[in-house]
Amino acid sequence: MSKNSEAKKEAVNVSEMIAQNKKKKNISNLFEKLIPTILFLLASITILTTLGILYTLLSQAIEFFKRVPIWEFFTGTVLKPLSQNPEFGLLPLINGTIISTIIAMFVAGPIGLMSAIYLSEYASDRVRRILKPLLEILAGIPTIVYGFFAFTFVTPIIRAIWPEVEATNILSPGLVMGVMIIPMIASLSEDAMTSVPNAMREGSLAMGATKLETTLKVVIPAAFSGIIASFVLGISRAIGETMIVTIASGSSKNFTFDITQSMQTMTAYIVEVAGGEAPAGSTIYYSLYAVALTLFVFTLTMNLLARYISRKFREEY
Amino acid sequence: MIKQVDATQLKSKMNSRVRKNAIWKSIFLLSTLFGLLVLAVLIIRVVMQGASWIDIDFLTGRLSTNADRAGIMGALLGTVWVMLVVIPVTLIIGVATAIYLELYAKRGKIQSFIETNISNLAGVPSIVYGLLGLTIFVRLMDFGNVVLAGGLTLSLLVLPILIVSAQEALRAVPAQLSEASYGMGATKWQTIRRIILPAALPSILTGSILSLSRAIGETAPLTVLGIPALLIPFPGGLFDTFTALPMQIYYWTLDASLVAEYANLAAATIIVLLVLLFVLNSVAIFIRNKFQHRY
Numbered sequence: 001m002s003k004n005s006e007a008k009k010e011a012v013n014v015s016e017m018i019a020q021n022k023k024k025k026n027i028s029n030l031f032e033k034l035i036p037t038i039l040f041l042l043a044s045i046t047i048l049t050t051l052g053i054l055y056t057l058l059s060q061a062i063e064f065f066k067r068v069p070i071w072e073f074f075t076g077t078v079l080k081p082l083s084q085n086p087e088f089g090l091l092p093l094i095n096g097t098i099i100s101t102i103i104a105m106f107v108a109g110p111i112g113l114m115s116a117i118y119l120s121e122y123a124s125d126r127v128r129r130i131l132k133p134l135l136e137i138l139a140g141i142p143t144i145v146y147g148f149f150a151f152t153f154v155t156p157i158i159r160a161i162w163p164e165v166e167a168t169n170i171l172s173p174g175l176v177m178g179v180m181i182i183p184m185i186a187s188l189s190e191d192a193m194t195s196v197p198n199a200m201r202e203g204s205l206a207m208g209a210t211k212l213e214t215t216l217k218v219v220i221p222a223a224f225s226g227i228i229a230s231f232v233l234g235i236s237r238a239i240g241e242t243m244i245v246t247i248a249s250g251s252s253k254n255f256t257f258d259i260t261q262s263m264q265t266m267t268a269y270i271v272e273v274a275g276g277e278a279p280a281g282s283t284i285y286y287s288l289y290a291v292a293l294t295l296f297v298f299t300l301t302m303n304l305l306a307r308y309i310s311r312k313f314r315e316e317y
Numbered sequence: 318m319i320k321q322v323d324a325t326q327l328k329s330k331m332n333s334r335v336r337k338n339a340i341w342k343s344i345f346l347l348s349t350l351f352g353l354l355v356l357a358v359l360i361i362r363v364v365m366q367g368a369s370w371i372d373i374d375f376l377t378g379r380l381s382t383n384a385d386r387a388g389i390m391g392a393l394l395g396t397v398w399v400m401l402v403v404i405p406v407t408l409i410i411g412v413a414t415a416i417y418l419e420l421y422a423k424r425g426k427i428q429s430f431i432e433t434n435i436s437n438l439a440g441v442p443s444i445v446y447g448l449l450g451l452t453i454f455v456r457l458m459d460f461g462n463v464v465l466a467g468g469l470t471l472s473l474l475v476l477p478i479l480i481v482s483a484q485e486a487l488r489a490v491p492a493q494l495s496e497a498s499y500g501m502g503a504t505k506w507q508t509i510r511r512i513i514l515p516a517a518l519p520s521i522l523t524g525s526i527l528s529l530s531r532a533i534g535e536t537a538p539l540t541v542l543g544i545p546a547l548l549i550p551f552p553g554g555l556f557d558t559f560t561a562l563p564m565q566i567y568y569w570t571l572d573a574s575l576v577a578e579y580a581n582l583a584a585a586t587i588i589v590l591l592v593l594l595f596v597l598n599s600v601a602i603f604i605r606n607k608f609q610h611r612y
Contacts (some may be wrong), residue, residue: 028504035506042413043422046435046480049473055444056452063553111348118345131349138356140594142534145587148570149359152366152580158477207452210338233440240442242537247570267537268446274451274541292448296441302442 031230057296058144064088067283068168073290079253079264081273081284088287090294092255096263097298099271100174100245101238103259107178108234112185119186120193121215132187133294138182147247150176155248168250177244181234188233192226192310193219225313236302240295266295363591367584375585379551380565384578389586391551395464395495395559396533396593398552402468402534407479408525410472412514415483415521420509439477447541448472455542463542465555472536475528482524486517519608526601530594563589 038086065073068088076089115135119128155172159165165172196219204214233279242265250262251272264272269291378388414431422428450470460466490513498508543566552559569583 010491032504032506036417039413039417039421040555043417043431045410046414046476047437049438049449049476050434052453053441053449056449057445060452110352113347114345115352118342118349122342122345123349131353134353134356135349138352140530140534140598141356142536142563142594144534144536144566144570145591146568148583148587149362151570152573152583153359153362179352179355180606186349186352210334212338212341213334240440240444242442242444243567246537246540247567257461267442267488270444270448271537271540274447274543278553280456288448292445296445299440299442300437303437307405307436 053296056295057289060286064283064286064290067286068290070158077255079269081287086283086284088290091254092253093264093266093269093291094294095255096170096245096249096268097255097265097295099240099257099263100170100177100249100265101235103171103174104177104181104238104241105231105235107175108181108238109231111178112182112230112234113189114190115182115186115229116193117215117220119191121211121219125202134308135183135186139179139187139203141180143180143241143243144247146176146180147173147243147245150244150248162260165260166250168248168252168260169260170245170249170263171259173244173248174259176248177238177241180241180244181237184237185230185234188230189223189227192223192230195226196222227308229310230312232302232306232309236299237307239302240267240299242271246271266291266298270295321349333490346453360591363584363587366581367586367588370581373523376589384576385581387582389562389565389589392560392562392565392586393589394551395564397559398464398555398559399468399561400529400533400555401531402465402555403472404525405473406469406472406605407476407520407528407532411476411479411525411528412483414476415487416509416514418480419484419487420505420513435480439481442537443474443535443536444541446470447538449473450538451541451543460556462545462558463556464552464559465562467539467542467544467559468555470542471532471535474535474538475532478528478531479524482527483517483521486520486524487513489520490516492528519604523601523605524605526597530597530601533561534563534590535593536567539564540567562586562593566590581587 073090074090076087077091078087079092080087119132123131146243150172151168154176155165155167156224157171158169158172191310200218200222201214204218205211209217245265246268249264249268251264251268252262253264253269254261256263270288273284275286278288329387336527357551374386376393377390378386379388380391381387414435418428418431422431447470450473452467454460454466454469458466494512494516497507498512499505503511509530539561544560545558566583569579569586573580573583
């Protein structure tokens with residue numbers, strides 16, 4: 001009798017345990033099913049960010065174009081947002097942006113590419129392992145530090161050599177920006193060149209070509225799409241760079257090609273106007289967004305172009 | 318008739334080609350060293366200008382218009398508070414996104430759409446994020462220019478960097494580990510939580526610290542948010558106004574034409590910022606070397 005009840009008790013316990021386990025499993029099953037949804041929702045924050053950027057820029061820029069005709073904005077050569085009769089011409093800013101980018105690429109293009117050639121083709125493993133991280137430190141220095149460096153160190157040196165250069169000018173930030181972009185071009189170009197298979201180099205060397213000839217006639221042509229893509233990304237970086245030009249190039253909205261003068265880039269204009277507490281709702285406040293939209297389109301185009309080039313023209317080995 | 322090779326002509330030709338190679342080799346080396354030279358000049362210059370200004374009073378003092386008494390405690394605290402927002406926000410969203418993309422999303426349109434979107438976001442200039450933060454966090458949500466608004470803006474800015482590095486970390490965990498876990502009857506989430514995430518954690522942390530160091534050096538978005546550099550109380554919470562180290566450098570550099578000593582203060586602050594970044598990066602490298610498993 002007692003034995004029987006004990007067995008019964010145990011049986012109850014087992015069935016209870018099974019039921020409990022099932023319940024547990026149901027909960028964990030539910031959890032298991034919920035997880036992908038939760039993760040997807042968190043992942044969609046990146047999409048919301050893009051939508052947020054587009055919505056912010058477009059909605060406020062449209063407000064601006066209601067007040068200033070779009071044609072006038074993109075072809076105007078005079079930018080006087082604070083005057084009694086404000087004029088909103090974008091060309092001075094586009095001009096400043098393009099000129100600073102050209103100066104930067106004059107530095108970063110050749111030096112970045114030549115660094116990449118050295119690191120990928122000439123340097124021994126040991127030397128590369130020392131030089132590469134050091135070069136990457138350059139990329140990790142905050143841009144405000146470069147701005148300080150351009151303004152308090154590079155500009156005085158340039159003015160000592162070339163007295164016509166003004167205290168704020170586009171040349172000095174352009175040069176410093178170039179230095180900042182060197183590691184980016186060097187490392188992306190180096191990646192492109194290292195991915196060229198060794199068999200091609202060896203073939204060329206075996207034919208009696210020197211290392212230089214191999215590099216120029218075999219490796220660079222094979223890695224060309226990657227190198228060009230790295231240049232385009234460098235340009236995009238230069239267009240979006242803000243603090244160096246804000247500090248060292250001043251805020252004159254000159255429409256000129258004279259690099260000794262102060263010019264303003266699109267990014268620096270945004271800092272000046274936003275930092276100046278432009279009252280929300282004023283035309284000058286909305287002009288921020290129109291300029292930022294243009295900037296966004298510029299850099300997005302460059303980034304898409306870089307991806308297109310590296311995909312479309314990549315040589316597969 | 319085969320023309321005989323003229324040994325002397327060949328030799329002189331070959332010699333000039335070899336010499337050309339040697340010359341260009343040194344040009345390539347010099348351009349590599351150029352970047353490093355600028356880096357050295359920059360650091361030496363900043364240290365020479367600012368090092369003598371750094372003392373306990375400078376580190377713990379309040380902001381002052383008197384250069385001799387000015388301190389950066391407020392900016393330091395502001396930067397720390399911003400870090401306290403950026404670390405959890407980017408880690409949670411970034412790791413979740415990476416897990417979704419690597420382990421849950423089906424290879425297809427949605428996945429490639431999200432990935433393309435992330436790589437485009439990585440290329441958006443930081444100043445545009447500033448306008449996003451100004452419009453959404455400062456104005457629309459009405460936070461004002463407080464720690465939370467600055468932290469969230471910077472989080473969105475560095476999120477793409479963290480996601481990509483977390484994806485790489487997850488991808489580097491070998492399939493055998495998760496297959497063994499599935500083989501023992503573990504579910505997918507159990508496998509992720511107990512096997513894959515712990516294995517990928519060192520790399521994820523390294524990526525997190527690197528994106529954090531990007532965030533604390535950023536200035537442009539903060540200028541747009543309207544972060545002040547006035548005499549304000551030290552920030553003590555998420556909804557306090559704040560200033561940060563890069564903003565302090567910015568204002569002192571701008572005002573250097575008014576008071577010459579401000580340039581030295583800016584240099585001293587730059588040293589503090591660079592030391593902070595150096596420490597963070599050293600920790601990242603330490604974690605990577607110490608805890609990373611090689612499978």
